[in-house]
Amino acid sequence: MALRLTVNGVQHSLDVEGDTPLLWVIRDELGLKGTKFGCGAGLCGACTVHLNGQPVRSCSTPVEMAAGGQVQTIEGLGGGDQLHALQQAWIEQGVPQCGYCQSGQIMSAAHLLASNPAPSRDDIVAAMTGNLCRCGTYSRILAAVESVAAGSSNSQEV
Amino acid sequence: MAMKRRDFLKVSVGASGGLVVSLALPGCAGIQTGYQPETGEWRPDAWLELTPNDEVFFTLARVEMGQGTYTGLTTLIAEELEIKPERITPRFAPVAPEYRNPLYKLQLTGGSTSVATSWEPLRMAGAEARLMLVMAAARVWNLEAAECHASEGRVLHPNGIDSMAYGKLVELAAKEVVRGDIALKPREQWKYIGKQQGRLDARAKSTGTAVYGIDVELPDMVYGVIARSPRHGGRVAGFNGDEVRAMTGVLEVFETERGVAVVADKYWRARKAQEALNVGWDFSEALSVSTDDVFESYRTAADEDPGESERSEGSFERAVEGAERVLEAEYVQPYLAHATLEPMNATAWYRGDRMEVWAPTQAPDLGRIAVARVTDLGPDDVTINTTFLGGGFGRRLTQDYIEEAAAVAYRLRRPVKVIWSREEDTRHDLYRPAMLHRMRASLSGGELTGWHHQIVGPQILDWYVRNAAPAQYPWAPRFMYDTLGKVGLMAEGIATPKDMSAIEGGIEYPYQVDNIDIRHTHTDPGVPVTWWRSVGYSHNGFAVETFMDELAHESGEDPYQFRRRLVSSEPRHLEVLDRAAHLANWTAPAPQGRARGIALFRSFGTYVAQVVEAGIENGAIRVYKVACAVDCGQVVNPRIVEDQIEGGILFGLTAALYGEITLESGRVQQSNFHDYQLMRQYERPDVLVAIVDSTEAPTGVGEPGVPPVIPALGNALFALTGKRQRSLPLTADA
Structure with missing residues (x-):
């Protein structure tokens, strides 16, 4: 049975089993490889995408639960060729090391700022704690999110 | 300076008509690999290639797993070449003797050695190319080379007005001959080394466009998973293959050296089939210890x-x-487990007489050995394409995940990607x-x-010689691998004397x-x-x-x-x-x-x-x-x-x-x-x-x-x- 899904503004009709995790539909059916597989159990956050505006772990979200919904991935975060402010901050702060977790980190941070444009440091830490980074880039992530947060005094600092 | 320039730099004209600087490291000349440079613009043994289109390509012989070689080694080239690091496009090296780590005599990235071993040769390569470009410009302007100098990808005329981009000079420069040794820039003239700079891979890694092993996509690719023995060394005694083969999308279910492989048209179908798989194990030779x-x-x-x-x-x-x-x-x-965030994975494609592999590996030439071990191919029949690595930490020095993918691809004769689950990655690691x-x-x-x-x-090393020894003896037939594994490195004292x-x-x-x-x-x-x-x-x-x-x-x-x-x-x-x-x-x-x-x-x-x-x-x-x-x-x-x-x-x-x-x-x-x-x-x-x-x-x-x-x-x-x-x-x- 065909299943409808809108990903980064583009509507798709997909012929996939309903229990397939959203992650593998995004990656292998739609070819959007920026969303990563890390643990398959919602423990690491590498697969974070937005479903109807909420961050979800796509590795443990059956695609049938997303049917008819709006999905946003790292590829759709900026506007066309424009980078999202967080992506710009990630580059300026030189956040990524191996980089494998960073799509998920950025998607978590993007949801935080969309729902709370002026988060406190504690808000940021709480929002980012579900995303593991094995390389240990946490302080650069924090600095990058803070540089974009509204009212940030160091938004120009590189 | 320990190394004279003439000992290891080679300059030639690339297929693009550009300037190619290669390094032939001492000690490599005698190694017989059967390796042939590919045709076209791509020069596999080049470290540095400048094209008439003003592109600069740098072959990165140390993999990027987060530690920053992509940026750091490119900076060394950029400093002497007099060009901004971001103007240089790094590409991951194929397997070739020129790219071996001189400390290990193997093409591997580990031991915190990348900058230390590249510090002099890469700056020399950059300096030689720069000098040739300056000499070419001087010839055009009818000046002495010493009157001209290079800056930001251009050679500048002493009149302060004229200048020429490197791309316009590379064809002429390739004909220049540099005599004697080249002085490297003194520390106080450095523009990039030791200065604050961003990472050259930050953009790709912040936009989801960096390609890791798990992201490789090939035409008609299928997906493999492997049920491995829950105890190291266990062997397959039997499994319900017919039942699993009948499941939606399943293409093959078969025994491999380490377990039972399930191949399906989609990853999730392979995983579901694996869940339905019942493997009986023979644990007679298997590990039985507890930590206590x-x-x-x-x-x-x-x-x-x-x-x-x-x-x-x-x-x-x-x-x-x-x-x-x-x-x-x-x-x-x-x-301790490595827990790289990108689980083990490799993609392989067997086409009758060749195997091509795409993998996040710290040791590409050992990847070729891994393929040869499980097929009737020789190492020279194997191409390894290295991707970005989602973490390494030593785990990806061992090529078991390439070996498995190669064994599956050898049977399937079409592109197949084998992905480990997190649970498999944790339980079938090789540990600290x-x-x-x-x-x-x-x-x-x-x-x-x-x-x-x-x-x-x-x-x-007791656990590694099996992997590494045959790479020292590329001429050796496969039946010798186990013997080499036992005596190879020790007898020769090549890789590590102790x-x-x-x-x-x-x-x-x-x-x-x-x-x-x-x-x-x-x-x-x-x-x-x-x-x-x-x-x-x-x-x-x-x-x-x-x-x-x-x-x-x-x-x-x-x-x-x-x-x-x-x-x-x-x-x-x-x-x-x-x-x-x-x-x-x-x-x-x-x-x-x-x-x-x-x-x-x-x-x-x-x-x-x-x-x-x-x-x-x-x-x-x-x-x-x-x-x-x-x-x-x-x-x-x-x-x-x-x-x-x-x-x-x-x-x-x-x-x-x-x-x-x-x-x-x-x-x-x-x-x-x-x-x-x-x-x-x-x-x-x-x-x-x-x-x-x-x-x-x-x-x-x-x-x-x-x-x-x-x-x-x-x-x-x-x-x-x-x-x-x-x-x-x-x-x-x-």
């Missing part, structure tokens, strides 16, 4: 065998006889060995007079003590082991620097001052120790409810001292601050040094707080991030890194941040609670 047995076997071995002497000075026995006090302690450290350390020391008149260190456990993996960091004990006896009791319980970020330094660091803390305490001396006194004639040790103590405000009392611990440890040629400030909050250990001083010689990119050191600190803290792989009757007990935890954002300590300004040759930074933080945290907890913890991971209720 491992440590008991270590204790027995330690009692029965004092071990091979690795360093001996004075007489420890006499020091003990005359001592006022003798202290003894035993330290126990567990197996569990180790036992027995320490003894003698004290007299307030002085440390004797140091005895018995290191008990396996060494890693396996340092168990003793490194123990034998370099830096403190001034008259009587030293350091030994290794070699015992191997059969649990697969391999290199793990900082390797032997990781466990020797904990043993040495915790015992030093115990001795300071017994002597009634401040642990910083105790160490300071005993390394007073080692200026580089002393400087990092003083700077870390100063940075942490060591002499001021720690805030209420917190305490500090210190450790000093050199690894991979880099000197690191760290002070950890920790406490216990709500029944859990809390690390508030880590102050770190590092001397890694000349710094290429200060930000990457800071990041690597901080990353190493978090890696070490993760091990100290959570790291433990246990076995129960041969079965690994942990599986995913709920029971093999990694530090999270909310646990992040404030990390301060001070880098010593140095003109010494650069040394590595990927690993040296790891070892000292583990004892520094343990020492802080001792200062807090008065209870000494001698096994890892550390606990809050000890």
Whole structure:
């Protein structure tokens, strides 16, 4: 049975089993490889995408639960060729090391700022704690999110 | 300069009509590989290629796994070529002898060696190309080369008006001949080395466009998963293949060397089929130990065998006889998994006479051997395409995941990607060995007079020669691989004359003590082991620097001052120790409810001292601050040094707080991030890194941040609670 899904503004009709995790539909059916597989159990956050505006772990979200919904991935975060402010901050702060977790980190941070444009440091830490980074880039992530947060005094600092 | 330019630089005209600079490293000329350069613009043996379209390509022979080679090595080329690093496009190297790591004679990335081994050759390659471009421009303008100079990708005319882009000059430049040696730029003229710069891969990694192994996409590709024996060494006795083969999308179900492979048109269908698979295992040859047995076997071995002497000075026995006090302690450290965030995976495509592999590997030429082992192909029939690595930490030096994918592709004869689940990645890792350390020391008149260190456990090369040896003998037929694996490296003494993996960091004990006896009791319980970020330094660091803390305490001396006194004639040790103590405000009392611990440890040629400030909050250990001083010689990119050191600190803290792989009757007990935890954002300590300004040759930074933080945290907890913890991971209720 065909299943409808809108990903980064583009509507798709997909012929996939309903229990397939959203992650593998995004990656292998739609070819959007920026969303990563890390643990398959919602423990690491590498697969974070937005479903109807909420961050979800796509590795443990059956695609049938997303049917008819709006999905946003790292590829759709900026506007066309424009980078999202967080992506710009990630580059300026030189956040990524191996980089494998960073799509998920950025998607978590993007949801935080969309729902709370002026988060406190504690808000940021709480929002980012579900995303593991094995390389240990946490302080650069924090600095990058803070540089974009509204009212940030160091938004120009590189 | 150790190497003369003419010894290793080759210049030629590329297929694009551009300028190609290659390096032929000494010692490689005699190796017969059957390797043929491919046709077209791509010159596989080129390190640097400039095209008439003003493009600059740099072949990155050390993989990028987060440690920053992509940026750091490109910076070395850019500095001498006189062009912004971001104008250079790095590409991952194919397998070729020119790209071997000269320290290992293998094309591998590890041991924190990339900058150290590239420091001179890459700058020379950049300098030669620049000089040829300047000579070509001078010829056009009818000037002397010395009158012109290069800047930002152009050669400038002395009139201050005219200039020519490199792209316009490369065809002419390729005909120039540079005579004699080239002087490298003096330090004070550097524009990029040692300066703050971003990472060249940051954009791709912030937009989801960087291609890791798991992202490789090929036409008509299918997906494989493998059910492996839950106990290492188990063999397949039978399985319900017919039932599983009938499932939707399943293409093949068959036995492989390590288990049963399930191949399906989609990954999730392969996984569901694997869940329906029932494999009967023959465990007659399988691992059966439990972790407790491992440590008991270590204790027995330690009692029965004092071990091979690795360093001996004075007489420890006499020091003990005359001592006022003798202290003894035993330290126990567990197996540790690598837990790269990108699970093991590889994609392979067999087309009759060739196998092509795409993989995140730290050792591409060993990947070719892995393919040859499970097919009737020779290494030269195998192409390895290296991708970005989602973490390495030593795990991807072993090519088991390529071997598996190749075996599946060989049967399927179409592109197949084999992906490990997180649970499989955790349970079928090769681990940082569990180790036992027995320490003894003698004290007299307030002085440390004797140091005895018995290191008990396996060494890693025993587990690696099978992989590595055939790469040294590319002419050898496959039936010889096992023999080579047993005698190859040892007989030739090529790759490593001696396996340092168990003793490194123990034998370099830096403190001034008259009587030293350091030994290794070699015992191997059969649990697969391999290199793990900082390797032997990781466990020797904990043993040495915790015992030093115990001795300071017994002597009634401040642990910083105790160490300071005993390394007073080692200026580089002393400087990092003083700077870390100063940075942490060591002499001021720690805030209420917190305490500090210190450790000093050199690894991979880099000197690191760290002070950890920790406490216990709500029944859990809390690390508030880590102050770190590092001397890694000349710094290429200060930000990457800071990041690597901080990353190493978090890696070490993760091990100290959570790291433990246990076995129960041969079965690994942990599986995913709920029971093999990694530090999270909310646990992040404030990390301060001070880098010593140095003109010494650069040394590595990927690993040296790891070892000292583990004892520094343990020492802080001792200062807090008065209870000494001698096994890892550390606990809050000890």
